[in-house]
Amino acid sequence: MGDIRVRVSVRNLVEFVMMSGSIELGAGGAHILEEGTKTHQRLQSNREEGYQKEVTLSQEFERNGFAVTVHGRCDGIISNENEIAIEEIKSTSRPLSTIHEEDHPTYWAQAKVYAYIFAFQNQLEQIDIHLVYASRQNTESVTFQKSFSKQELDHFIEDLLEDYLQFQEILFTQRRNRQTSIPELSFPFPKYRNGQRDLLKAVYKTISEKKRLFAKASTGIGKTISTIFPTVKAVGEKKADRILYVTAKTITRQVAEEAFQLLNANGLVWRTVTITAKEKVCFQEEVNCSKEHCPFANGYYDRLKEGLKNILTHEQMVERTTVEFYAKKHQLCPFEFSLDVALHADAVICDYNYFFDPRVKMQRWSEHHKDTVLLIDEAHNLVDRARGMFSASISKSAFLDASRLLKGKNPELYEKTKAVNASFLQLKKECMEKDQFDFFELPVHVVEVSEEFLEFSDRWLSVPGNYLEDYYSSIKDLFYEVQAFCRVSKVYDDHFRTVVTVNKSEVQVKLLCLDPSRLIRSATKKTKATIFFSATLHPLGYFQTVLGGEEIDYFQDIPSPFDEKKVDVLVSPISTKYKDRQDSIEKIITVLREELHGRRGNFLVFFPSYEYLSQVLEHYEEIAIRDDIELLVQAQMMSEEEREMFLEKFQPNATGVRIGFAVLGGIFAEGVDLRGDRLNGVCIIGVGLPKITEEQDIIKQHYSAQGYNGFDFAYVYPGMNKVHQAGGRLIRSEEDEGVIFLIDDRYLSAKYRNLLPSEWRNFKLKG
The missing domain is CATH 3.40.50.300 (P-loop containing nucleotide triphosphate hydrolases)
Structure with missing residues (x-):
C-alpha cells in the first residue's frame, strides 16, 4: 500500500500534466462561470431517460509508494441499450463553426479520466466520450464523439500518473526534509530579549488553539522572528502546514526574508516565496500581458512545468532576483511564475492585497487557507488599507469616453455604456433635488446597469479575436473598474456609505467602506490561525474593534525591552x-x-x-x-x-x-x-x-x-x-x-x- 497519500481532482491532474497555451487577456469573470452553469443545466435537463447528471467519480491508484485518489464530478453519463458514454460539456462564446475536434486536448483528457474510472469500476471493455460545446449566446451546441478501449485508457492513465507523480516526488521530498529538520531547529539567537519569550509562547498557543492574536510588541522585541519561529515549530508538529506573511511595505518584506534565511542557515529546510508587484518585475517596457505583445506570456503554460521543476528542485529562498533568473531561463512571465511557485511554498511573503483585496486576491491559494497561519505584520496599517481595498468608485466620464469610442463600431456595447451614463445623470438629478450627496442605501439602479455592462463586456472580452479592436484595451480597463465596483456592491451593508461627488458635468459614485472589521474578520477566520502584530497597536481596544476582533481572541501587550x-x-x-x-x-x-x-x-x-x-x-x-x-x-x-x-x-x-x-x-x-x-x-x-x-x-x-x-x-x-x-x-x-x-x-x-x-x-x- 502507498505510504504517501495524495488527493487530486480530475481537473487539476489533467491541467497540470497537460498544461499548455498562453496567458490570455480574456476577462473570464463571474458572469462567464454563471452562464456556463446555466448552459450545463439547460443541456442536462433536455437529455433522455437513463441520463445521469453531475455524477461523482473517485478512484485510488497505488504507484511508486504513492496512494493517489483522483476524484471529480462528471457532467453526465449516458447509459442505454445502444451505448455507454461519458459526456463532458463546455460552454463557449466562440462561434460553433470555428471549433474543431482537437482544439482542446485537456477537455478530452478530463473526459478520458472519467471514462477510465467508470469503465474500470463497471468492468467495461469499451466506452464512448461525447465532448459537447454549447453556445452561451443561444441554445445551439455541437458534439464530437470518440470511442476508447479499456487498453487505450489504461495506457493513457498510466502516462498521466507517471508525469504527475514525478512532480509529486519533488514536493514530497521537500516536505519530508522540512518535517525532519524542524524538531532539530533551535532559536537562532543565543538569548531571548525581554518580552520575546512571551510573544513566542503567545503565538504558539494561538496556533495550537486555532485562534487569533492581537500583539502589541514594542520595537526591539524582534517581532518578525518571534512570530515566524513558533509558527515553523507548529508546522513541524502538524498544527498547520503553511505560513502566509503579509505586510504593507517592501522593507518589512525584506526583514521577513532575512528571518527565513537565518532559519535556513541554521538547518531548516523551508521554501519561502516572495511576491513582487507585477509592475516591478515585468521584463517588458510596458505591462501588457497579451500573448501578442509579450513573449513571456505567449506559450507560458507550454514552458511552466519545466520551470517549476527546475526552481523547486534547486531553490529554497525564492525572492525577486531568483524568480527573475528562472523566469528568464524558461521564458516565463516573472509575476505569474512567482504566483505558480508560491502554490508549492512553505511560506509566502506578500502585500496585504493578495489576501484581502477582492480585486487581486489570489483565488488559486484559497484551498490552502484552512491549513495556513496568517501573520499580519505592521497590522496598524491594515485599517486604512482595508478601507481602500473594500471601497470602489466609478465615474460618468469613463462611460462617456467609452461610448464615444464605441459609437458606430459596436452598437450593443455602445448601448450598455449609454445606459450607465444615463444612470449617473438620473442620480445627479436626485441628489441635487434632495441636496444630499451621501446616503446609506446602495445606488441600486447604477449597480444594475453597471452589472449589465459587466456581463456583456465580460462576454465580449472573452471572444477570441476581439483583442484586435482598437478600443479593446479601453473596454478592458473599464471592465476591471466596474468589476471592482460590482464586487463591493455584493458586500455592501451598514458598514458602508454611498458618496456622490458632482463637479460640473462629472459625476463620481463611491461605495465607501467606513468600517472594514466584518470583512477582515470573515477573511481571517478562513485560516488556521491569525496573528496581528505591530509595535503601535495602541490603544488595543480600538484596534480590536476596527480589525474585527472578538472577546474570544487573545491579546498581548509587551513593553519595550530597552532602557x-x-x-x-x-x-x-x-x-x-x-x-x-x-x-x-x-x-x-x-x-x-x-x-x-x-x-x-x-x-x-x-x-x-x-x-x-x-x-x-x-x-x-x-x-x-x-x-x-x-x-x-x-x-x-x-x-x-x-x-x-x-x-x-x-x-x-x-x-x-x-x-x-x-x-x-x-x-x-x-x-x-x-x-x-x-x-x-x-x-x-x-x-x-x-x-x-x-x-x-x-x-x-x-x-x-x-x-x-x-x-x-x-x-x-x-x-x-x-x-x-x-x-x-x-x-x-x-x-x-x-x-x-x-x-x-x-x-x-x-x-x-x-x-x-x-x-x-x-x-x-x-x-
Missing part, C-alpha cells in the same frame, strides 16, 4: 492647530535652533503635512545655511533611488548637524531602520491628526452612531499612531540612544499623554 533612560523625551507646548499654524512657524524654528543646532548628529523632523513642512522650510532654509546645518527635505514624489540617497546621508559619527524634514505617516516615518549613530534624535510636530475631509467626517459619524467616540476613531487614534511610528525610528537596538522632541501643547493633556508609549510619558517640559 528608558537611553531616551530623553522633551515636550514644547506650542499650538500646531490649523488656526495657529502661521503663528507657530517662528516658535518651531526657535525650538529647532535651540535644541538641535547645538548638538552633533543626525535628526529627523516630522511634520503633519507637506504643506506645513513647506511653510516652515520657507523661513528655515536660509537659517540652516547660515548655521552650517546640512538640510535634507522629503519631496512629495520620490523614486526608490531618491529615497535611498536620502537615507544614505544619515551616516554615523557625524561631525556636524544633519537634519531631515519629512512627513508623518510618509515613506521615512515607518519601516526605516537607522541603527546606532545614524539617527540621534526625532522631532515630531503636532499630534498627527488626519486632514478633516468629508470622508473622514463620515467615518467619524459612523463610529459615533455605534456608541464610540467618533472623533477619536476617525482622527485621534490614527494620528497618534503616526506619532508612535515616527518616534519608533530612534531606538532600534540595545545600543541606541537619543532624544525625542514632541512639539504640541496637546501632549500636556491627560488624553494625549496616555496615548503615548509608556516609556515616553515621563517627559520633560521645554519652554
